[in-house]
Amino acid sequence: MMAKKELCLVLNYDKESWNKYWEGDRLRENQNIGTLTSRSASFMAAYGVNEKLNVFAVLPYIENEASAGTMMGLKGVQDLSIAAKYKFYTYKKLRFYGVIGASIPVTDYVPDFLPFSIGLHSKTASARLIIHQLLPYGFHITAQGGYIARSKTNVDRTNYYTGNEIEYSHEMAVPDQVSTSLRVGINKKAVLAEAFIDNITATTGTDIRRYDMPLPANKMDWTRIGLFVTWHTPIKHFSVNGHFSHVVAGRNVGKVEASYGAQLQYIVDFKKKK
């Protein structure tokens, strides 16, 4: 949690790639894509409204391209996400938070050119429960569970085959998601480190058909494990972060063997100095 009247500004950079993907539950390669690389640079802000309430905003720029094949990569500013996190209950060393969030596409990017599309161009609203247990020696364990509702997306064609029938519509239903996460970490004075396992499971959706292109209407699931380390540098208000993750299981998504990222964080303190 941010302290009261503290603003944290973050520049985040991520790079990940895959050369295998799940077509339904079938893990496969496609030599007409080769390796798909996704890079993103995001701006994030977190602000402590008071001791119990934080608000967040995130805006990413994403660039996707393939190492093989003939199709063009896509890039652009994606969706603005905002969230509010509220600590609603404390019991000894146990803390309960509720998070509500929303996101909206900021540019008119093309959603129906997966795997190159930078997003699904859907509006979302989400709610999450976080249970955070402080443990001895600076350790902690966190469990999270949430639901992400996603709006239909507009596509530029008037019909598409779902795998069962032709849907005569220019809209595609983007599935909602259930999100769960478990984190174990340590928070010492200068270092915050966490290991995590995250899962996203879509509530509905179709499978990619054999040797077909993916659709925004697909059921995209994944389980990621990773590590997140933040070092509060001796430079006042300034921290750096490095993170790594790996997709262990999935459906209708790329199998990212290694995702690397780094952050620069700067804290602005708005409290009036006496």
Next chain:
Amino acid sequence: MKLRILSIFFISFIALSCSKEVERTSLKPLVPTSNEPNAGNWKMYIGQPTDYTIPAPKETSSAEYKAELADAQKISANLTAAQKSALTYWQVGSVSRWNEIARELIARYNLAPEPNDNGTYSAPNSAKPDTLPYFPFANPPYASRAYALISVAQYDALVATWAYKFKYNRKTDADNLPDYPSEEAVIAAASSRVLKFLFPGSYPTQLIDNKYEEGRQVGIWAGKNVKSDIDAADILGKAVADKIIAYAKADGTGTAGGSLVIQSQLADAAVGRGLKTAWKSLDVPARPGMLMKFGEVKTWNFDKATRDAIRPAAPPALDSDAFKKDLAEVKHYSENITRKQWSIVQFWADGLGTSTPPGHWNQIALDLLRDASFSEIRMARTLALMNTAIHDAGVCCWDTKYYYFYPRPNQVDPSIKTATGTPNFPSFTSGHATFSAAAATVLSYIFPNQQSSLEAMAKEASESRIYGAIHYRFDSEVGLACGKKIGDYAVARGKTDGGN
């Protein structure tokens, strides 16, 4: 304040997760503007009505008829919920719905075979349709042939139906159209039989059988037919379908796949005529050109000599200024495509996993036909005229492509990246342009007040391939001109087939 934010949030949360229903247009029941009393005299594609015989019907005064009528009335007065729902579905029109079923099966089977581990590709086998690669690979030329066969079968069957309807003139109710045989049942019998020939796999067979069982009963459920109307229709529809299938088996599609040896020969022939660089497959691994011998398939509306006569002249030489200019245009779009151009590319792409560009034009045609409330037989005539023209366009275009063996822009300049998949066949001329111009020409003849709109659509479809960076402008322009000539042959037939 907090409460208001929270409630706004929860309302939008519920709204987003509940509204998964995509926006669809709803269709109204067909109420034809005419019963087409003269349609039994329209010209069929293969043979004439007297080639087919059905039993003479019993008189309406007969005991047998009265018994059938009582049975039929009992059914139509006691429809189950499932039957009522099916009736609503089929009342949009049988020609219409069977066209949709065809398009659904084309979309389902429009997926390219995967490579084998050794980098070769196997061809789908009609004797083993459920074994990978599934039969058929319903690509654009295959689809154009399929839509033509189904439309011709429906049309020929309906002409014979109308001839017999008015010959026997048996009717019960106030409706002026005679009942025997039932047109919905004829369409169901003819369409299902041809579709099962085109899609022999177990999933399509099941789907088609279910639709056939439903679609043939529509007349009874609607209270306008008795059992003998349906039975006679079944005999007639199946007999017409068998004749169309016999035609199809000999139309040359069986050998249209060619081989790598044939592909080499075709490439060498084009190079021998002056081509500097022959087309090659950009698929990885390289794939034999799609249906390289489709140009040899039988055409509906003209002969092979005409096919040769209307084949376009050669495209620009690969070192000419005309070529460099159009290549530069493609490169420009590949690097500067706008959002609006993206939507045009995607609207007209109709690539893998869809019902193909011919399917898209069938959708356009059906929207116009339904708005005009054409009778089933006039709808069938329009679709037969259009789909035979689209099929002929496929033949001519594929003949042209493999005659000139012209490389795609991104083969000549690999730095060109595309906004749509690169089709696995030579560039000149554009299939989208040829199919679209042929279709637009026929539909403009049927709907003259839609001509400028249809021509604009054909032009946009042809330009979508330039924006997508997979065709030169001359591929599209020459394709449009050729497609128009092909469409004119179908129009000429329409003007003399009795339905004008």
